[in-house]
Amino acid sequence: MSKPDDVYAGVRAVRDLCDPVSLAEFGWALFRWWKLCGAPAKENWAFTQLGLVGDGETVRRLTPVIRAWPG
Secondary structure: OOEOOEOOOHHHHHHHHOOHHHHHHHHHHHHHHHHHOOOOHHHOHHHHOHHHHOOHHHHHHHHHHHHHOOO
C-alpha cells in the first residue's frame, strides 16, 4: 500500500498507536520472514517497510545485512 515516495496515510496512525519498540520488532520479523522466503523482489515491501517502522536497532541490524548483499 505504501511506496517510499507515497506513504499510506494509515501508517501514521499505526505508528501513533503502537509501542515504537514493539512495532520495530514486528517490522524486523516481517523482514526476516521475507529473507527466509528468498527475498523475492516483487515483495520488496518487506524491506521498505523497515524505513517506516524501524528504529535505531533496526539500522544496526540491517547494516551488516546490506554489506553482505552482492553489488
